[in-house]
Amino acid sequence: MSFPFSAIVGQDEMKQALLIAAVDARIGGVMVFGDRGTGKSTAVRALAALLPPIPAGGAGYQDGTPRKGKVAVPFVDLPLGATEDRVVGALDLERALGAGIKAFEPGLLARAHGGFLYIDEVNLLEDHIVDLLLDVAASGENVVEREGLSVRHPARFVLIGSGNPEEGELRPQLLDRFGLSVEVRTPQDLQQRVEILKRCDAFEREPASFAESWRRAEAKTLKRIARGRAALSAVAMADAVMTFASRLCMAVGADGLRGELTLMRASRALAALDGAPAATVDHVAAVAPMALRHRLRRNVLDETGSTSRIERALEELAGQGHG
Structure with missing residues (x-):
C-alpha cells in the first residue's frame, strides 16, 4: 500500500509538477533536485497508485496475446546499475535465427508503458542510458535492433528523475530535455516536521485506516486530474x-x-x-x-x-x- 498523495506534507512545487505531468504527458517528465529523504519517490509512487486503473492493453509490453480488463498504472524503478539490455529489452538471436521467430525479452521501458519510470540519482546514471531514456520518452516508442533484426513497441511513460546536485551534475543538454525541474528541501518549519512524523507514524502503524482517512481528499485530487485531462484540449x-x-x-x-x-x-x-x-x-x-x-x-x-x-x-x- 502506498502513502496517500494528498497526505504528503509540504513540497507543493513537486506535487504540482507531478500533477501537471499526469495531465499532459507531453510535458516531457519531471526532474526533482534536492536532499535525500524528502519524499521524492514517495510522491511519485503515491501519484501512480492514486491514478485509476488503465486498460491492460495500454500498460506494459504486449506479446501479441490480447489482455482484457484493467491493471494498475505501472510504476517502474530503474536501478543505477541497469544494463542497456535490461532497460530496452533483449533479442535472443539464436532463437530468432534458428526458429525464425523474434524472441524478445521486454525491458524496463516496456514495463513502464502507460505509467511512470522513476530514476533515483539520475545524475549518476551513465550518459548513454540517459540519452536513450530521453529519446524514448520523447518518441513514445522503443526500438531494439540486433544484427539486422528489430523489434519495436510503444513506450509512453512519464519520466521522473531525482538527484542531489552535490553528487554530480547532469549535462545541460540532457537536463534541458526534462520538461519540468523542481527543487525540494528538508523542511525547516518545526510544526511541519512534527506533522510529517505524525503522519508517517500513523501510516506505519495502521496503513489501511490511515489511507481510509485520506480517501475523500484522494478522490478530490483524482477528480481534479480526470477533469484536467478531459478539458486540456479545449x-x-x-x-x-x-x-x-x-x-x-x-x-x-x-x-x-x-x-x-x-x-x-x-x-x-x-x-x-x-x-x-x-x-x-x-x-x-x-x-x-x-x-x-x-x-x-x-x-x-x-x-x-x-x-x-x-x-x-x-x-x-x-x-x-x-x-
Whole structure:
C-alpha cells in the first residue's frame, strides 16, 4: 500500500509538477533536485497508485496475446546499475535465427508503458542510458535492433528523475530535455516536521485506516486530474499570453525554444487542473520557475539563483505590462 498523495506534507512545487505531468504527458517528465529523504519517490509512487486503473492493453509490453480488463498504472524503478539490455529489452538471436521467430525479452521501458519510470540519482546514471531514456520518452516508442533484426513497441511513460546536485551534475543538454525541474528541501518549519512524523507514524502503524482517512481528499485530487485531462484540449491561450511567455524566456536568456513550448503546455495543464477555460499570465508565472530554471545559462556576473532570476524577470515584465 502506498502513502496517500494528498497526505504528503509540504513540497507543493513537486506535487504540482507531478500533477501537471499526469495531465499532459507531453510535458516531457519531471526532474526533482534536492536532499535525500524528502519524499521524492514517495510522491511519485503515491501519484501512480492514486491514478485509476488503465486498460491492460495500454500498460506494459504486449506479446501479441490480447489482455482484457484493467491493471494498475505501472510504476517502474530503474536501478543505477541497469544494463542497456535490461532497460530496452533483449533479442535472443539464436532463437530468432534458428526458429525464425523474434524472441524478445521486454525491458524496463516496456514495463513502464502507460505509467511512470522513476530514476533515483539520475545524475549518476551513465550518459548513454540517459540519452536513450530521453529519446524514448520523447518518441513514445522503443526500438531494439540486433544484427539486422528489430523489434519495436510503444513506450509512453512519464519520466521522473531525482538527484542531489552535490553528487554530480547532469549535462545541460540532457537536463534541458526534462520538461519540468523542481527543487525540494528538508523542511525547516518545526510544526511541519512534527506533522510529517505524525503522519508517517500513523501510516506505519495502521496503513489501511490511515489511507481510509485520506480517501475523500484522494478522490478530490483524482477528480481534479480526470477533469484536467478531459478539458486540456479545449484550454485556450491568447496571443498576448503566448507573447508574455516568449518575452519571459528572452528576458532570462533561456536556451532554445523547448522552454517556451514547455511553458505553454504546463500553463495550459495548470489551467485545466484549475478548471479555467484559458491559460493566463498568472498560470505562466506559476509554472515559469519549474519550466525554465534548468534551462538558464550561468551568468558569472549574476550570483543569484535561477529561480531568483526568473522571479525578478516576472516582476519587471509585470511592471511593463503584458503587451
